[in-house]
Amino acid sequence: xxxxxxxxxxxxxxKSRQHKINYVEALNDQQWQAVQQIEGPQLVIAGAGSGKxxxxxxxxxxxxxxxVDPESILLLTFTRKASRxxxxxxxxxxxxxxxxxxxxxxxxxxxTILRQYAAHLDYPNNFTIIDRGDAEDIxxxxxxxxxxxxxxxxxxxxxxxxxxxxxxxxxxxxxxEVLADxxxxxxxDEPQIMELAGRYLRYKQTKGLMDYDDLLVNLRRLLTEQxxxxxxxxxxxxxxxxDEYQDTNLLQAMIAALLASEHANLMVVGDDSQSIYAFRGAxxxxxxxxxxxxxxxxVTTLEQNYRSTQPILDFTNAIIxxxxxxxxxxxxxxxxxxxxxxxLQALNEREQSQFICQRILELREEGIPLDEMAVLFRxxxxxxxxxxxxxxxxxxxxxxxxxxxxxxxxVKDVTALLRILYNPFDAIAWYRSLLLLDGVGxxxxxxxxxxxxxxxxxxxxxxAPEWSxxxxxxxxxxxxxxxxxxxxxNFSPAEETKRVLEYYLPILKKNYDDYHKRTHDLExxxxxxxxxxxxxxxxxxxxxxxxxxxxxxxTATDKDEEKLILSTIHSAKGLEWHSIFLINLVDGFxxxxxxxxxxxxxxxxxxxxxxxxxxxxxxxxxxTPELERGGGLSYFDTxxxxxxxxxxxxxxxxxxxxxxxxxxxxxxxxSETTEEKSDDGTADDGAPNFLKNINDYFNxxxx
DNA sequence: GATTAGTCGATTTTT
DNA sequence: TCGACTAATC
Numbered sequence: 001x002x003x004x005x006x007x008x009x010x011x012x013x014x015k016s017r018q019h020k021i022n023y024v025e026a027l028n029d030q031q032w033q034a035v036q037q038i039e040g041p042q043l044v045i046a047g048a049g050s051g052k053x054x055x056x057x058x059x060x061x062x063x064x065x066x067x068v069d070p071e072s073i074l075l076l077t078f079t080r081k082a083s084r085x086x087x088x089x090x091x092x093x094x095x096x097x098x099x100x101x102x103x104x105x106x107x108x109x110x111x112t113i114l115r116q117y118a119a120h121l122d123y124p125n126n127f128t129i130i131d132r133g134d135a136e137d138i139x140x141x142x143x144x145x146x147x148x149x150x151x152x153x154x155x156x157x158x159x160x161x162x163x164x165x166x167x168x169x170x171x172x173x174x175x176x177e178v179l180a181d182x183x184x185x186x187x188x189d190e191p192q193i194m195e196l197a198g199r200y201l202r203y204k205q206t207k208g209l210m211d212y213d214d215l216l217v218n219l220r221r222l223l224t225e226q227x228x229x230x231x232x233x234x235x236x237x238x239x240x241x242x243d244e245y246q247d248t249n250l251l252q253a254m255i256a257a258l259l260a261s262e263h264a265n266l267m268v269v270g271d272d273s274q275s276i277y278a279f280r281g282a283x284x285x286x287x288x289x290x291x292x293x294x295x296x297x298x299v300t301t302l303e304q305n306y307r308s309t310q311p312i313l314d315f316t317n318a319i320i321x322x323x324x325x326x327x328x329x330x331x332x333x334x335x336x337x338x339x340x341x342x343x344l345q346a347l348n349e350r351e352q353s354q355f356i357c358q359r360i361l362e363l364r365e366e367g368i369p370l371d372e373m374a375v376l377f378r379x380x381x382x383x384x385x386x387x388x389x390x391x392x393x394x395x396x397x398x399x400x401x402x403x404x405x406x407x408x409x410x411v412k413d414v415t416a417l418l419r420i421l422y423n424p425f426d427a428i429a430w431y432r433s434l435l436l437l438d439g440v441g442x443x444x445x446x447x448x449x450x451x452x453x454x455x456x457x458x459x460x461x462x463x464a465p466e467w468s469x470x471x472x473x474x475x476x477x478x479x480x481x482x483x484x485x486x487x488x489x490n491f492s493p494a495e496e497t498k499r500v501l502e503y504y505l506p507i508l509k510k511n512y513d514d515y516h517k518r519t520h521d522l523e524x525x526x527x528x529x530x531x532x533x534x535x536x537x538x539x540x541x542x543x544x545x546x547x548x549x550x551x552x553x554x555t556a557t558d559k560d561e562e563k564l565i566l567s568t569i570h571s572a573k574g575l576e577w578h579s580i581f582l583i584n585l586v587d588g589f590x591x592x593x594x595x596x597x598x599x600x601x602x603x604x605x606x607x608x609x610x611x612x613x614x615x616x617x618x619x620x621x622x623x624t625p626e627l628e629r630g631g632g633l634s635y636f637d638t639x640x641x642x643x644x645x646x647x648x649x650x651x652x653x654x655x656x657x658x659x660x661x662x663x664x665x666x667x668x669x670x671s672e673t674t675e676e677k678s679d680d681g682t683a684d685d686g687a688p689n690f691l692k693n694i695n696d697y698f699n700x701x702x703x
Numbered sequence: 704g705a706t707t708a709g710t711c712g713a714t715t716t717t718t
Numbered sequence: 719t720c721g722a723c724t725a726a727t728c
Contacts, residue, residue, distance in 0.1 A: 078717095078718085079717080079718080105718065106718080107718050108718085131718090132717090132718090157722085159721095212717090212718050213718095215718085216718095276716075277716080277717075279715075279716060279717090280716080280717065280718080378715070378716080379714075379715045379716065380714090380715080380716085381714060381715095381719090384719095401716080401717085404717090409720085439706075439707095440706090441705060441706050441707075442705090442706090443704080443705055443706085444705080444706090543718090544718075545718090568715085568716065568717095569716080570715085570716045570717070571716090571717085592715055592716085593715095594715065595715085604716095608716085704728105705727100705728085706726105706727080706728075707725105707726090707727080707728090708724105708725090708726080708727090709723105709724085709725085709726095710722105710723085710724080710725095711721105711722090711723080711724100712720105712721095712722090712723100713719105713720095713721095713722100714719095714720095
């Protein structure tokens with residue numbers, strides 16, 4: 001096995017003599033090659049478990065040890081988890097110089113930059129970031145304005161509308177094309193949808209709002225329209241690394257390329273076999289096309305797997321071998337282990353859950369910590385049955401993915417109130433806050449907003465007799481006084497949150513029977529607020545980098561106690577565990593019903609299956625419940641149907657020697673250093689014309 | 704005319 | 719569990 005320990009001693013390995021870290025010992029040849037070449041464009045094709053993160057982390061450390069200013073290193077990742085993990089590991093490896101490395105998700109990076117330069121795009125620098133829910137609320141409001149909510153029965157719902165618009169942006173296709181491809185039944189509504197899209201855009205701009213997509217769109221605009229800024233930023237970030245490149249969309253690929261346009265010191269790392277974000281515009285073609293933008297790209301492939309045993313790898317290789325399109329990689333491992341992946345058929349979900357609980361406890365007995373085991377599934381709600389069983393046996397767990405903290409009703413209520421305090425002209429926040437009041441519905445809320453927000457009269461107008469005399473006057477006065485107190489004092493985010501809670505808790509108790517658990521969430525929120533100096537930063541982080549989990553679904557236990565991990569496959573990406581239980585391997589669950597129509601969607605589901613199975617280090621359990629839950633709750637529900645094992649499993653059965661079949665038996669009981677290059681990017685040494693390539697490439701793809 | 708209580712139905716994945 | 723839709727109520 002590879003020696004992963006840091007080797008502080010100098011001497012052997014001539015290349016790294018002057019370094020604190022012995023790279024040659026810590027890395028294999030390919031990894032070391034990727035780490036070592038610090039100038040020029042680089043593409044690293046990294047198979048699952050091949051030490052991708054490790055390579056990135058060591059490369060960052062290497063750069064710093066070479067004397068590169070950490071602040072000129074930019075590390076772009078796809079998820080917050082990955083970004084945090086990477087910076088943490090880099091700091092651990094070297095020293096706190098690594099903490100000055102710039103990094104984050106594309107979205108959070110865009111936020112940082114736009115806070116400085118938004119004025120160049122006719123946006124205020126103190127713009128507000130809105131989440132999906134807010135976007136839906138605005139679209140819904142605009143839809144009502146256009147009377148599109150009554151006219152036709154089949155006009156798309158707010159959720160679908162936002163989805164269509166977002167898809168159009170992220171996949172770089174006109175709305176018309178998105179409709180034709182994905183929503184043919186709404187094709188006739190194209191003119192109205194376009195009208196709505198225009199209004200939505202204008203609404204956001206006049207109110208200083210940006211949704212997730214706007215962050216990327218506007219950053220790209222900044223980089224393409226403001227040449228001076230592009231150059232400045234590109235020189236500031238001299239070394240750029242992009243993780244999970246197969247999951248970038250065209251917009252993100254373009255941003256990365258533009259940022260590197262002055263120097264082409266861009267290293268992208270990815271694995272086409274693990275591309276699972278096509279629904280959000282990702283195109284793994286970006287990987288293959290990278291050398292087209294940067295012709296002198298050096299390509300490295302990492303094939304040695306340091307995660308899984310060979311039997312598991314044999315199985316996962318077989319999964320991806322049946323994929324239609326892929327780069328061939330042949331992963332191998334030197335990790336010993338005999339245990340083949342285990343395939344189990346359960347009678348139903350309940351038996352599936354019981355088996356998992358039983359097996360988990362056995363493994364626990366054998367000394368495997370709970371948090372080294374994970375149960376993976378296609379979508380958040382697939383684990384509800386299991387959660388019940390875990391709760392009844394007092395097995396502690398945390399769940400990744402699924403309902404997020406900031407998406408719960410009570411947290412949204414509180415943030416809406418906070419947003420009013422931050423900006424008393426935030427119509428969407430007013431709307432939500434007003435609906436909390438007794439006797440106020442959509443119509444009354446609209447009236448209030450027209451007066452307070454649209455007519456720019458501010459909250460104080462609610463003191464006027466026309467409002468105070470109404471039946472709801474008392475409620476409105478309470479709200480008005482609450483806001484006024486904030487305005488006249490300069491409260492910290494923590495104090496504001498406390499005040500909001502005082503105001504809100506009675507409402508919470510009235511509305512929800514489970515207010516106790518929800519109160520816990522809100523107390524957690526108040527704790528988080530303590531970390532912030534100003535409300536803007538607090539609210540921004542809440543939409544951009546929200547805390548992972550709500551208390552609601554997790555058992556209330558000590559924080560340090562080890563817990564079993566439940567996770568959607570998407571959220572499990574990049575992580576690994578000793579043992580993996582992959583549940584509900586049934587056609588319709590994985591692959592999901594919605595994906596069965598199109599071949600490319602099924603291919604993505606296959607990659608999802610691949611991602612899930614490659615998370616396992618030592619043991620992999622594949623479970624198929626034979627009975628799907630019926631549509632209803634009754635045991636007599638005739639819609640209960642026999643289901644087919646996932647087609648991916650059926651594929652694999654051709655290679656039945658790769659798995660082992662078990663039958664379930666349940667036990668009883670329960671900076672600026674380079675020379676100026678000319679504007680077209682061509683230097684004397686004949687360096688390729690990057691900027692031109694970038695523009696050519698993206699123009700070609702803009703249709 | 705607006706609000707609310709109550710029923711029904713459906714539910715991918717994430718920044 | 720949540721949101722959309724419907725019918726009864728203010």
